[in-house]
Amino acid sequence: MQTFKKVLFALLIFLIQVLILDHLPLSYGVQINLFIYIILCLIPFNMNKTSLILIAFLIGLLRDSFTFTYGLYAFGAIVIIFIQHYYFLLPQYNKLRKIDTPLYANSNLLGWRSFLIYITIFSTIFTFLVNIINYLTTWIYIRFYFIIEEIFFTIIFICIAELMRSWLFHKEEKEKFV
Amino acid sequence: MWSWLRFFKKYNFTITFLILSIFSLWLFIYNSEIHQAYFFKISSFIVSPLNKLSSNISHYFYLKKENEELVIENVILNDRLNNSMNVKCISVSDSVFLIPDSLKKLYSFLPARLISMTIHESKNYAIIEKGRRDGISENSGVYTPNGILGIVSSVSDKYTLLKTYMHPDVKISAAINDNYVGIAQWDGKHIGVGEIVNVPFTIKINIGDTIFTSAYSTFFPPNIPIGVVTTKYFNPDNQSMTYKFNYLENLYRVYFVYVVKFIDNDQIMQLNKNK
Numbered sequence: 339m340q341t342f343k344k345v346l347f348a349l350l351i352f353l354i355q356v357l358i359l360d361h362l363p364l365s366y367g368v369q370i371n372l373f374i375y376i377i378l379c380l381i382p383f384n385m386n387k388t389s390l391i392l393i394a395f396l397i398g399l400l401r402d403s404f405t406f407t408y409g410l411y412a413f414g415a416i417v418i419i420f421i422q423h424y425y426f427l428l429p430q431y432n433k434l435r436k437i438d439t440p441l442y443a444n445s446n447l448l449g450w451r452s453f454l455i456y457i458t459i460f461s462t463i464f465t466f467l468v469n470i471i472n473y474l475t476t477w478i479y480i481r482f483y484f485i486i487e488e489i490f491f492t493i494i495f496i497c498i499a500e501l502m503r504s505w506l507f508h509k510e511e512k513e514k515f516v
Numbered sequence: 517m518w519s520w521l522r523f524f525k526k527y528n529f530t531i532t533f534l535i536l537s538i539f540s541l542w543l544f545i546y547n548s549e550i551h552q553a554y555f556f557k558i559s560s561f562i563v564s565p566l567n568k569l570s571s572n573i574s575h576y577f578y579l580k581k582e583n584e585e586l587v588i589e590n591v592i593l594n595d596r597l598n599n600s601m602n603v604k605c606i607s608v609s610d611s612v613f614l615i616p617d618s619l620k621k622l623y624s625f626l627p628a629r630l631i632s633m634t635i636h637e638s639k640n641y642a643i644i645e646k647g648r649r650d651g652i653s654e655n656s657g658v659y660t661p662n663g664i665l666g667i668v669s670s671v672s673d674k675y676t677l678l679k680t681y682m683h684p685d686v687k688i689s690a691a692i693n694d695n696y697v698g699i700a701q702w703d704g705k706h707i708g709v710g711e712i713v714n715v716p717f718t719i720k721i722n723i724g725d726t727i728f729t730s731a732y733s734t735f736f737p738p739n740i741p742i743g744v745v746t747t748k749y750f751n752p753d754n755q756s757m758t759y760k761f762n763y764l765e766n767l768y769r770v771y772f773v774y775v776v777k778f779i780d781n782d783q784i785m786q787l788n789k790n791k
Contacts, residue, residue: 357570360634361768369636387529395536403559404567405634406641406677409543416540420533471544472638 340507347506348376351499352397356404359495368487372495373401374464377415378457379500382440383426394419407472414468418460425459445500453500454493461492553670556677564643564675567632571771578769589661623737626651626775628658633680635707635767640682642666644773647674655785656777657735663764664688664742665773667735676775681710681763690742691730692721692759700727700742700761708763710743715757721745727761734778 355373362370377394398415402408422443426434430452434441445453465488524531626646633642646652648671656668658678666680679686682702690700690712696719698712715721725745729736743761750757778784 353566356566360636361570388532391529391532391536395540398540400562403555403563404632405637406556406639407544407637408555409540409545413537413540413544416533416536420529423529471541 343507344380347503348380351376351380352400355401360404368484368491370488370491370495371411371461371464371468372492372499373397373411374415374418374460374492375457375496375499377419378422378460379442379444379496379503381442383422383443384434384437384441387423391416391419410468410472413471414464417467418464421463422460425456445504454497457493457496458489461489461496465489465492553677556670556675557672560643560672560675564631564645567643568645571629571631578771581769582771585661592661622779624651624777624779626777628652628676628773628775630770630773631675633767633770635682638704639684640680640767641669642678642680642770644676644678644775645674646775647672647676649673651777652676652775653777655735655781656775657733658773658775659736659740660765660770660773662741662766664729664736664740665765665767665770668775680767681765682707682767688735688742689730689733690727691738692719692725692727692745695719696721697730697732703760708767709746710761710763712759712761713756714751714754715759717750717755717757719757721748721757721759723748734781734784736776737778 352373355370359370359372377397381390381393383390394415395412398412399408401411401415405411425431426443434447441447443453443456448456465485469485469488628644628646628650631643631645634640642665644658652668652671654668654671658665658668664681666678666683667686668676669679670677681688684702684704687699687701689697691697692712696715698715700710700712703709703711712727723745727742727745729738729740729742731738741764743763745759745761747760748757
């Protein structure tokens, strides 16, 4: 039941991305990449690595079909999943490797401080990667200031989504820990 | 054989990553018109209905503004109609009449509703809710009452994908003040800002002048507004001027568009092929 609710929540996040955020005149040229929250936080990071990378690829490709950038976001998505694998091999996450149940990289598991560091690192990698590839292939300008703005807004919206998630799944997570 | 299998089993994560990375980069970098058309046809089943839903909701909030714009457009059209009524046919003899060029039907127009558009990418596209079965074909221009919007890129039965003016491939023949014809294109940097490069410095163009489509364009009829000149600067390397302009159509609030087809376009294409 909880998995079904999580899938629905992921679907809601994706719809917010393609139906609202992509059309938001927030600032000139700023693209908010909220959909990486699904890849980073709503899929268990300790599941089978190959399945994880395939899911990320499909989510990225689905996003690409809305922006007509076939392959760009799919590439960004698989790169962050690849790096995420090594990120959770860091010594401070040793205790998590002993747990068999599905683990989600959210504020509940990591704590808000570590969660913020986690999403900042991955939002930065993703945004830089996507922008550099996008602009190198078209040989037009790399807008450094916009990239910083994109990272900032992506983190803000991921935090809002995370607050929504912790409010929606508060009861289930409390029961799980009890 | 077994050692290969063991190798693949051991490094399946890295191998999958490499294969998918190469595939997605290839997909993006070699994103040709054919790929684009193919993916558009596949993805339009999922993407277009969702975009249509979003467009329906947001459209509802702009009805009042749209009505006001329609009233203004009606006034302009009435004015044009009255002017065209004043054109008289030239009588060559008692029985033969030559129809002046101004009354020949050179273009066909089709209204359509825009359901999706990208603004933040380096190549921006839009989808409109009419397709091949409505008579839309490739190489048609798309504009709104405010100004030009883009060029048709690929067409499916029900939907049409177009490159908006914020796409590096969209270059439009533009006329300024009836004394210069150049190529107007997106500056590739800012939303809604275009440029005309390599203009001889002897040509007098002022800030605030309006740029229109020229009579040489095969995508648009002449005199459709493109933008207003905002800045100019001199290029000492080739002794020419570059003019920056703001496109008149604001991409954030486009709902209805006109698809314009130059009726003789196929003949011109054929002539170009035979060059």
